[in-house]
Amino acid sequence: MDVIKKYLLSPFKNDWKLLLCLSIPALLLGAFGLNQLGRLTTANLLALEGVKLACEFLFLGALLSLLHLLGVKNKWVLAAVAFVYYLTMTADLILLWYFKERFGAKYLNTMEGGDYDFLKDWRVISYFLVLAAFCIFAAKRYFQKSTRKTAISRLAVCLLGLALLYTANPLKLLPRPDNFYTSYLVPPSIVYTVNAVLAKRPQAHQEESLSAPLKELAQEYNVFSAKNTPAGKKYTRVILIASESLSNKYLHRVNGKIPPQASAPLDNLMTAYPSASLQHVTLSTLYGLTVIFTSHPYAQLAYENGYPVSFVKELKKQGFHTAFLRGANETYMDENILFKQAGFDEVIGATYFETRPEYKEYIDWWGLTDRQLFKYAGEYLQEHQKEPLFMTLLTVDSHVPLGRLDYLGQEYEEIDAEFYNIPTLPRAFARFGQDVERFLADLNKRGLFDENTLILVTADHPSYSNTPTNKLFKPYQADFDNLPFIIITKTPIKAPLADNKLISQLDIAPTVLDLLQAEPPSGFFGHSLFDTSARRSIFDIKEDYAVVTTEKENRVFPLNSPDEKDKALIHLMTTFLVK
Template sequence: MHFYKKLSPFYNLALLYFIVSFILRIVLLFHPITQSSFTFTESLKIFSFGLLSDFFVFTIASVFLWLYLIFISNSKYNAPYGYIILASFVALLIYTASGKSIFDEYGGALPKIVLIFVSLKTLLFSFFLFLPKHRNKIRFWLFAFVIFLYVLLILQNAISEFFFWNEFGVKYNFIAVNYLIYTNEVIGNIMQSYPVVPIFSALFLITGAITYFIIKKSRNYIDEIPSFNEKLKISALYAVLSITSLLAIPGLAKTQNSKNIFVNELQSNGIYKFYLAFQNNKLDYFKFYKTIPNEKAFAILKHELPSISGKNTIREIKEDSIEQHKNVVLITIESLSADFMKMYGNKQNITPFLDSLAQKSLLFTNVYAAGNRTVRGLEAVTLCLPPTAGESVVKREDNKNKFSTGSVFLKKGYNVKFMYGGDAFFDNMQDFYSGNGYQIIDKSNFSENEVTFSNVWGVCDEDMYNKAIKVMNSEAKENRPFFNHIMTVSNHRPFTYPNNKIDIPGNIKSRDGGVKYTDYALKQFFKQAEKQSWFKNTVFVIVADHCASSAGKTELPLDKYRIPALIYTPDRKPEKYTKLMSQIDIMPTLFGLLNFDYESKFFGQDVFKTDYQPRAFIATYQDLGLIKDNVLTILSPKQQIKQFKLKLNNTIGISPEFQIHYDEIPLKAENNDLVNQTISYYQSASYVLKEKEYQFKDLADRNKKLYANVRN
């Protein structure tokens, strides 16, 4: 038999992987979210470099297949070797089951996983040793199972990549890594969003059929087990290809340098992208990004925040008027892109209440979200600092006792609460907010009769608002003002909500329906609030946490970060603020409107102050952007810097202050002042977090007083 036939399990599975990846790229290329056209050269690059990436990634991923196949033999069951090996397996099994193995020192699920694996290996080896007549049959079905598993993983990965693209417009990234942590919500979301049973039924049938044909073409490996010399050749070949792959994969990743982000994403291999995201979930700014001396960074920052001194952002905020200790309700709305609203050009009439409320409010027309995830939005309105590299502060271990929106209200004697219709454990919200002086109201605080509808993310927005009204009515009797931060959930896939509320049924799972129901629920909240004694003494702040999608042709597409924001105060005249501003400026601006005197550490500013210089921060977990003077500056890992001139792509019929589309044109010559300002913001924010300069020192004592008041 020719030697190449001994490689049949490898090349048959590889061929399947290449075909599936090729088809997936075509599907994603023509997906509606892929808002781009491609030149012939770009298409050639996508498929040729993509195939190379797939080849090298498959080589590395087939290491388990190589390990399994290389140890298939009959000689190891001959006496006395078979009994010695079995005795070794039994000893290892006793060791792992003892509860005192090295694996137990690591804790978690690892000891159980190792115990199950060793148990199966011991059991299977016993079958092969003591049932020689059935050895070939057992080996065949074990071989079939391994091939089936590889086929299933290849197809399952393609389906997962498709649905991830469908949601985010990119291959696997940081979000996919996070999804591994919150399996209950994520699996529940998938179950409620997609026809899972039909999909997986079809998946298993197709997997079975493909496995049948691959086994038919590859079973010669187990029918005529390779000799020792042949296995050495296979191992040598695999070793060479593996080493080559380990060197080639990062090199190919560097060729993903197109100005069109869709080209880079389609060219990339999803599995390797997942690996990179897993590796980069923690990014030390000072290790990966362009830096300047800290003294210089804070000196530049002083031009933006004139009253700071030294390497911190501490400054005194003084107002000329008497403080107004009004109640404050902050509502961060899930995934509310600016272009869902009529004023930004939407013609579907899916936010009629917000559209009308905006005409009665202080409306900020030119606001950009700090990031593309809920935790970034929560971080922006709570900590009011630029989004630093890696994971949001909300999800970091060192996330407590920070200077925050809540700490300012606490110092003014407010009751401070965070309200969420789901489980606050998700995205570490419980740990973050409770660790920063907030009392938590989440799904666990709802009685059965308070829940009329829920999905995997939690109770519907109406139920959350009804609960909020009850809580605020109770707070109003305590003779002290309240600050309540409400996070909505209904405008999120699977987009299910109570039927017969709006003209889009809740069971059709439509994005427009999710937005319109969110708007409807907000209207019902205001209807109830208007009837309460505390209403006229309350300020309502409404802002999106992030946009519905972050996919675009560039690293940071501006229209995917533009969000609506408004402050509604009963009996206050409506007003528009049209200058550029950041999500982190919303709460400092509110404090200015309330005439609060306080010591601030915020990077966010009161945009009505004369020294405010319009700018906005937008970021992913690794690309950190500053919009200023009609230029977008982006800092990326490996000390990379990009700058783009922003050219308005005018939409006919939309007022100038509501235009959101810009072409990002690479600057031919670097603007050093803006580069240094961008570095200054992000480096100083990273510094104060790292050096614990962003702490609220007496929060622990205030927490005790707060909870004592709550109990009383």
């Protein structure tokens, strides 16, 4: 006992209160993360918080020791370091809030070009002030200077403790997949972020044929086997509308707390035409659109390798002119370059609209208003009405966190309900529905909605953050986060759609080609929604792990898993079949 006191406890004699105090935010983050990941049970919470506290306490102890060894003994400097540390944790919180993922390498390059006006919001400023006050309180109340000898001893104990936690994490004893999710939330935010940046990434495999083991695995998960049905015809005008962040929870037909009049335009379309509720497999725009275009779950590898598979390329081979129109800046994240690699002849966005006087005045916030984007789309379709045309429209007014703040004088039918007279996502989606209704009327007026026209309405990805409209989404339902998918034609298609919980974004590309009677490439992971008998698998690739779901299993594993079954699945998910 004396040895434990002397070598393990005594180095913390003056600092244990400070370290406990500074560990509290991480415990809150851990509890919030469990809730966001759908794993908040009493057993998981108690297990995670115990290990999280030990990990955070030891990590902060190591940082404190390093500061002492560097000669930093000023309380204000310590408070400033703590504040910067908690900013990293805040990034973790925001990603868990909006995307149910942690902050990592995937999101670092999304920061450039973002709209940071929200930093001026009084709520954000208040949060930073509270955070700063907490850091100052902890430093002034509990910080004490340590000798060099104490700092060295404390550093040694902290590093030893962290090594033991790393090699013998008790959370791994929990049942699957709780063992993964709880362990996933343990590393301090800064450690997780650095590790995500430095981690070795899986590489793409472009194959013309599959090896015997991979072919067997592909058959087991029924991928690379899309086929057409008799549902389609040779449409010559195809319009894919991808609404920013739309999910089922904003539709009255799914969520009864949404006022009927708020989502009536979309609900009416889903009643009149074939529609489906798709599982999402991505959580950001570039990734969502890439999966839609490729029917391949590994979006990052797809766009980093020039889109080895893309239904847009297939349409281009069929003689379609292909155009991508968006309200936001087309150069964001080099998407003007990437989407041309995906097969688009033209990528048009806010940079172009700024050169057009009639549109320039409607550019604000993230970009051109949706109504004006639809207006331009009608003009573009009119100009190209004599040639086969595929167009993707990506809207922007419903961008998180609150949707467009200022509609620049454009009037909408107002919804007399709570949350609809101020900027909120429910209001933004109500107005999106009105814009879609107006767009369809405009196509009719121009004579462009005929028997050769196919219009698809869906979303790039869902949004998870419900602030400040939480009560509209309680009690939570699993299908709230699914994506609507509507197939609009002059004469509604009568063929049934698959009624399967595993239909997903992966099925959009094969559905489009099926509707056009164009042969699907061999590299699709999904199946046409009109193929009602197809077995489906969902491959949801996160920042550094994957979730594979079939009718028989739900498998969660890190992308660097040593398990042989996991490694085989990773090989399958990184394979682009290009024969």
